[in-house]
Amino acid sequence: MQVKLGFTEHSFNLIVSSTSMFKNLLASVGIGAAKVDTRLFNNSVIPGGILEGEVYIRGGDVAQDIQDIYLKLATEYQREVDDSTVTEECVMVNYRLLEHLTIQPKEEVVIPFSLNLPDEMPLTFGHIPVYVRTGLDIKSAINPRDRDYLEVRTHPLMQRVLLAIEHLGFHLHKVDCEYTHYFGGAYPFVQELEFRPTGKYRHSLDELEVVFRLTADQLEVLLEIDKRARGWKGWLEEAFDIDERYARLIVKQSDLYETDVEALIDQIIQSHLS
Numbered sequence: 001m002q003v004k005l006g007f008t009e010h011s012f013n014l015i016v017s018s019t020s021m022f023k024n025l026l027a028s029v030g031i032g033a034a035k036v037d038t039r040l041f042n043n044s045v046i047p048g049g050i051l052e053g054e055v056y057i058r059g060g061d062v063a064q065d066i067q068d069i070y071l072k073l074a075t076e077y078q079r080e081v082d083d084s085t086v087t088e089e090c091v092m093v094n095y096r097l098l099e100h101l102t103i104q105p106k107e108e109v110v111i112p113f114s115l116n117l118p119d120e121m122p123l124t125f126g127h128i129p130v131y132v133r134t135g136l137d138i139k140s141a142i143n144p145r146d147r148d149y150l151e152v153r154t155h156p157l158m159q160r161v162l163l164a165i166e167h168l169g170f171h172l173h174k175v176d177c178e179y180t181h182y183f184g185g186a187y188p189f190v191q192e193l194e195f196r197p198t199g200k201y202r203h204s205l206d207e208l209e210v211v212f213r214l215t216a217d218q219l220e221v222l223l224e225i226d227k228r229a230r231g232w233k234g235w236l237e238e239a240f241d242i243d244e245r246y247a248r249l250i251v252k253q254s255d256l257y258e259t260d261v262e263a264l265i266d267q268i269i270q271s272h273l274s
Contacts, residue, residue: 033060034103036144038134044151047214051115055097055134059107068137069098071113075122075130077177077189090187092118119214122191124152125175157219157251158212164262169199170208204273221249225272245272
């Protein structure tokens with residue numbers, strides 16, 4: 001006896017169509033969708049340098065239209081809001097890699113990139129994060145993302161200044177990125193490096209705060225010299241912040257190894273203590 005299966009071409013097409021719809025539904029919530037992965041050639045950089053790498057995109061179980069592929073270079077800073085401290089993100093560079101791409105199932109696409117890093121990006125001292133966010137904008141779907149952290153080392157001009165401060169008997173105590181609108185820089189924050197004296201200034205200074213502003217050919221160094229309070233006069237000066245003195249120093253690329261930076265900073269501190 002022969003058994004005839006009720007399985008027609010129409011039924012097969014319905015099954016295929018239903019399977020495809022199910023896969024599309026899963027992809028829209030991130031299951032079986034396209035994936036993105038950024039691979040950096042070197043994640044250790046300096047301000048004003050170049051970041052190079054490749055973005056790998058792998059198709060999922062269904063074809064998907066990607067409207068935008070982007071890289072965002074970002075960091076975080078602290079801001080005082082209603083007597084509390086909040087952390088906010090600052091996108092320093094927003095770089096579009098590609099405007100449109102249709103990725104087929106299991107297809108692999110590699111997009112190389114070379115990104116000029118800003119001069120005013122913060123150093124990753126302490127817990128300051130600097131990272132690259134890579135994203136795919138896919139209509140009616142959860143957008144795949146990837147995040148890669150960078151190590152931002154000191155620029156040679158910065159290193160020259162930091163060595164001079166260390167030789168004067170200061171050690172790095174704290175590093176913060178804080179919101180400010182006073183400096184008029186490219187971003188709504190500055191990075192403050194707070195040093196404590198352990199050498200000859202340990203009895204005359206509470207701290208030395210440093211802010212770097214780097215350009216293509218020079219480094220502007222802003223110094224905040226906080227004198228130690230002495231007696232009632234000193235206590236009042238400290239209470240009203242009039243013990244804090246400010247100074248400015250320029251270190252140029254052309255005289256990096258000719259200028260005695262240590263002597264200049266020492267002279268500035270001495271002039272504010274007199």
